[in-house]
Amino acid sequence: xxxxxxxxxxxxxxxxxxxxxxxxxxxxxxxxxxxxxxxxxxxxxxxxxxxxxxxxxxxxxxxxxxxxxxxxxxxxxxxxxxxxxxxxxxxxxxxxxxxxxxxxxxxxxxxxxxxxxxxxxxxxxxxxxxxxxxxxxxxxxxxxxxxxxxxxxxxxxxxxxxxxxxxxxxxxxxxxxxxxxxxxxxxxxxxxxxxxxxxxxxxxxxxxxxxxxxxxxxxxxxxxxxxxxxxxxxxxxxxxxxxxxxxxxxxxxxxxxxxxxxxxxxxxxxxxxxxxxxxxxxxxxxxxxxxxxxxxxxxxxxxxxxxxxxxxxxxxxxxxxxxxxxxxxxxxxxxxxxxxxxxxxxxxxxxxxxxxxxxxxxxxxxxxxx
Amino acid sequence: xxxxxxxxxxxxxxxxxxxxxxxxxxxxxxxxxxxxxxxxxxxxxxxxxxxxxxxxxxxxxxxxxxxxxxxxxxxxxxxxxxxxxxxxxxxxxxxxxxxxxxxxxxxxxxxxxxxxxxxxxxxxxxxxxxxxxxxxxxxxxxxxxxxxxxxxxxxxxxxxxxxxxxxxxxxxxxxxxxxxxxxxxxxxxxxxxxxxxxxxxxxxxxxxxxxxxxxxxxxxxxxxxxxxxxxxxxxxxxxxxxxxxxxxxxxxxxxxxxxxxxxxxxxxxxxxxxxxxxxxxxxxxxxxxxxxxxxxxxxxxxxxxxxxxxxxxxxxxxxxxxxxxxxxxxxxxxxxxxxxxxxxxxxxxxxxxxxxxxxxxxxxxxxxxx
Numbered sequence: 001x002x003x004x005x006x007x008x009x010x011x012x013x014x015x016x017x018x019x020x021x022x023x024x025x026x027x028x029x030x031x032x033x034x035x036x037x038x039x040x041x042x043x044x045x046x047x048x049x050x051x052x053x054x055x056x057x058x059x060x061x062x063x064x065x066x067x068x069x070x071x072x073x074x075x076x077x078x079x080x081x082x083x084x085x086x087x088x089x090x091x092x093x094x095x096x097x098x099x100x101x102x103x104x105x106x107x108x109x110x111x112x113x114x115x116x117x118x119x120x121x122x123x124x125x126x127x128x129x130x131x132x133x134x135x136x137x138x139x140x141x142x143x144x145x146x147x148x149x150x151x152x153x154x155x156x157x158x159x160x161x162x163x164x165x166x167x168x169x170x171x172x173x174x175x176x177x178x179x180x181x182x183x184x185x186x187x188x189x190x191x192x193x194x195x196x197x198x199x200x201x202x203x204x205x206x207x208x209x210x211x212x213x214x215x216x217x218x219x220x221x222x223x224x225x226x227x228x229x230x231x232x233x234x235x236x237x238x239x240x241x242x243x244x245x246x247x248x249x250x251x252x253x254x255x256x257x258x259x260x261x262x263x264x265x266x267x268x269x270x271x272x273x274x275x276x277x278x279x280x281x282x283x284x285x286x287x288x289x290x291x292x293x294x295x296x297x298x299x300x301x302x303x304x305x306x307x308x309x310x311x312x313x314x315x316x317x318x319x320x321x322x323x324x325x326x327x328x329x330x331x332x333x334x335x336x337x338x339x340x341x342x343x344x345x346x347x348x349x350x351x352x353x354x355x356x357x358x359x360x361x362x363x364x365x366x367x368x369x370x
Numbered sequence: 371x372x373x374x375x376x377x378x379x380x381x382x383x384x385x386x387x388x389x390x391x392x393x394x395x396x397x398x399x400x401x402x403x404x405x406x407x408x409x410x411x412x413x414x415x416x417x418x419x420x421x422x423x424x425x426x427x428x429x430x431x432x433x434x435x436x437x438x439x440x441x442x443x444x445x446x447x448x449x450x451x452x453x454x455x456x457x458x459x460x461x462x463x464x465x466x467x468x469x470x471x472x473x474x475x476x477x478x479x480x481x482x483x484x485x486x487x488x489x490x491x492x493x494x495x496x497x498x499x500x501x502x503x504x505x506x507x508x509x510x511x512x513x514x515x516x517x518x519x520x521x522x523x524x525x526x527x528x529x530x531x532x533x534x535x536x537x538x539x540x541x542x543x544x545x546x547x548x549x550x551x552x553x554x555x556x557x558x559x560x561x562x563x564x565x566x567x568x569x570x571x572x573x574x575x576x577x578x579x580x581x582x583x584x585x586x587x588x589x590x591x592x593x594x595x596x597x598x599x600x601x602x603x604x605x606x607x608x609x610x611x612x613x614x615x616x617x618x619x620x621x622x623x624x625x626x627x628x629x630x631x632x633x634x635x636x637x638x639x640x641x642x643x644x645x646x647x648x649x650x651x652x653x654x655x656x657x658x659x660x661x662x663x664x665x666x667x668x669x670x671x672x673x674x675x676x677x678x679x680x681x682x683x684x685x686x687x688x689x690x691x692x693x694x695x696x697x698x699x700x701x702x703x704x705x706x707x708x709x710x711x712x713x714x715x716x717x718x719x720x721x722x723x724x725x726x727x728x729x730x731x732x733x734x735x736x737x738x739x740x
Contacts, residue, residue: 026396027396030639030641032397032405032481032491032493033493037410040406042407042433042568044434044436045434045567047436052567054426054428054568054569055424055434058424062638063412063414064414064415118639119639122406123402123403125406160635161636163637164638167644196424196425197415198412198422198424199424262433265433265531266432266531266532267531268432268531271407
């Protein structure tokens with residue numbers, strides 16, 4: 001083989017250099033690469049109460065670590081009375097809780113913003129509901145004895161890399177009050193099986209009600225701190241900002257959203273739906289991290305009808321809804337809109353911000369009825 | 371809520387209408403939607419002999435069918451002496467074979483072509499190795515008694531939709547000779563578990579050595595035919611064509627390819643790698659559907675060194691290789707190139723064709739060594 005030939009590593013899709021902020025330009029090579037790595041949940045999987053393995057969304061900042069559970073340890077330290085180190089077997093032997101929790105990426109809906117923040121270009125399917133099993137965090141914190149002057153608990157994963165010039169292990173914090181919520185789990189099973197590598201094996205945090213960035217995967221350290229954590233993913237990224245100089249407000253709880261299963265059958269390339277005329281039961285799911293879902297309406301060409309909410313499967317999991325549409329021949333646009341008990345409902349226009357987080361605008365599904 | 375407001379269903383990324391053939395333009399909304407649905411295998415998963423659940427690539431033309439196994443049946447008919455209908459339990463009770471098989475999407479590498487065919491925009495990771503369990507097809511065909519004048523066996527799935535104006539259930543055929551190969555399975559387990567919905571539950575075909583389009587998922591019918599099958603995915607799509615009027619040649623066996631695990635750690639957005647100077651063992655996998663892998667070379671800035679091939683895990687699964695790189699500070703590009711026993715090796719330039727199939731050009735991974 002030639003000593004001089006070398007393949008061109010650049011993809012050919014988009015001009016360089018990368019835009020430094022939100023762009024009106026086409027999708028970049030970098031966004032396509034991220035879209036290939038980070039999996040969406042196909043919308044037809046909204047049919048399942050619990051998202052089957054492999055269909056739950058994935059957002060992985062760096063590489064998936066390959067961790068040997070025999071050598072892995074969880075340490076609990078910092079400003080605590082009694083530092084703790086635990087093996088995986090010791091964690092498995094602790095009190096065991098199983099619950100369904102809906103997780104959603106804070107960046108869900110980003111690619112529908114204009115100008116478009118350049119990052120993982122989610123469309124609208126960065127969601128999933130896992131049946132998570134683990135041990136309550138609060139009991140371990142009590143055993144360690146959080147210092148009276150501690151204000152935050154910092155959670156650090158084994159995933160390592162660089163973002164915007166910051167080289168770091170992925171880490172996030174919660175206030176002590178939030179961290180002591182009884183429903184927060186150190187989870188080691190999903191859907192009745194040991195965590196898959198991409199979901200944080202051997203142990204991850206599950207923070208019900210919050211966007212996914214809080215549920216640190218590949219957890220290795222938990223530390224109590226007397227000052228607010230300044231890590232990149234806590235203090236810089238994951239903020240609602242109006243522009244590059246706005247300090248913004250932290251992204252925390254999941255904003256309300258409803259999604260529907262696109263009815264009929266798709267065209268491969270456009271995903272445009274075709275449906276036979278007649279009564280059609282539209283189904284979907286709705287969730288909010290702020291408060292329970294109280295109402296879902298189905299939108300048909302700009303009019304709205306009440307959907308029927310099915311019983312909750314748990315306080316932190318999405319809720320199924322249905323509504324019968326009398327589909328008449330022609331072109332239609334279906335939507336759905338959730339309202340939660342705090343009174344929040346979804347916007348009809350994009351929720352634009354500098355890094356494209358929390359865009360819970362309503363879904364719109366074009367359908368051809370024959 | 372307003373009766374007149376309705377969200378804009380269009381994404382904002384690219385101009386309409388869609389290009390009618392390969393394009394020099396930016397990535398379209400339709401390609402981004404497909405990239406969100408169809409999952410790649412993150413390259414670090416090349417570390418596993420068997421790809422963990424949820425990391426194997428997925429290419430799903432239409433929607434994932436939700437099939438009730440209690441009502442599902444497999445029928446074997448057409449030009450046979452004894453038509454057969456089987457329940458899932460009856461299939462489970464038949465002879466059971468387990469084997470690792472590497473599957474790759476025929477479109478892998480498409481987004482690196484220029485002009486770019488507009489379809490699922492794979493980068494280079496549309497691959498995976500499952501441990502498949504099922505019952506040999508050949509024995510069932512023998513029991514049914516294929517007619518002497520039959521030339522093909524047609525396999526039809528439950529997935530239904532439209533592509534390029536053709537409305538159809540997904541279907542592919544094999545010549546009778548190919549279909550009788552002993553290694554072809556009717557598979558009902560992957561990695562020791564019942565098939566996940568997205569991998570073809572309750573039953574799929576596994577055609578070792580061929581690109582993934584042959585391994586029909588959600589299988590419902592097998593029919594012997596006395597004339598060549600003219601279905602869209604057999605006679606029209608999945609051909610190597612020089613242009614729109616070239617009838618082309620059918621896509622069949624997997625061309626040789628090697629991929630490496632990008633060393634070091636990534637930048638989130640660009641996936642650019644950073645690595646400490648010193649000896650670094652590069653590892654990867656190589657496979658070919660044409661013949662066994664005989665040689666892999668590791669490319670470093672245009673020079674090539676022999677990699678060490680590890681023992682095969684089976685005749686139809688990828689083979690691990692390693693090679694130690696003495697990484698010196700600076701900017702480098704790593705590549706790898708496989709050669710199989712038929713003498714075929716990977717091209718350094720894109721394998722361009724009208725629909726972007728079989729592009730097995732060598733991978734290129736930029737690395738910064740510090």
